[in-house]
Each structure stands twice: as structure tokens, then as C-alpha cells.
Amino acid sequence: MACFLAQQVAEKALKAFIYAQGEEVVLGHSVERLCQAAAQWEPAFSESVRRWSILDGYYVPTRYPNGLPDSIPARVYTRDSAEEAVALADEVVRFVGERLCC
DSSP states (O other): OHHHHHHHHHHHHHHHHHHHTTOSOOOOOOHHHHHHHHTTTOTTHHHHHHHHGGGGGGTTTTTOTTSSTTSOHHHHSOHHHHHHHHHHHHHHHHHHHHHHOO
16 A cells, blocks of 8 residues: 555655646656656756656556456565655655745
8 A cells, every 4th residue: 555655645746846837737647757747847857767767666556456467466565665665755755845845
């Protein structure tokens, strides 16, 4: 559950940044693609896209029991992967927050 939520948190933070730049419609769920879009206004997003795009791997398989071959998310995603995902989402939120604040 934490991996799934971490991906969504990062996605929403990136969308918030893009909306704050004046975009009226922001489509998609990919952290990688949203970082690339955000880099149009803030090139520093490009520096973290590879690191944060790991979260895209949690988008489908963590939501659906049949999203993983011959297993279920509860068996594949460990406490360590959940902690890593949460830390990455926290990085995204802090990074976006620093650029939106003041």
C-alpha cells in the first residue's frame, strides 16, 4: 500500500507544480513524464527524473492483484521497497515545495 501511495503522492506533487506554472490540463500518471514536463519551467527536475521514475514501477502492479506474474503485491513489495518509495515521494514533495514556496 505504501508503494502505491508514494507513487500517487509524487504524481500529485508534480502535477501541482505544473498547474502552478499556469497549465490548465495536466494528463498522465507517469512520474518520469511529469518530471520532463516540469523541467520546461525548472530544469533542475531533469536531474532527479531517473531517481524518481522508479516510482512508476509501482503504478499498476501495486494496485491490482493480477498485476504481477504468479504472485501478489503483498509477496513482492517488501518493507524495504515501501520505505524506499516513501523516501522518494518525500524527496519529490520537498523539491516541489521548495520551488512553490514564497
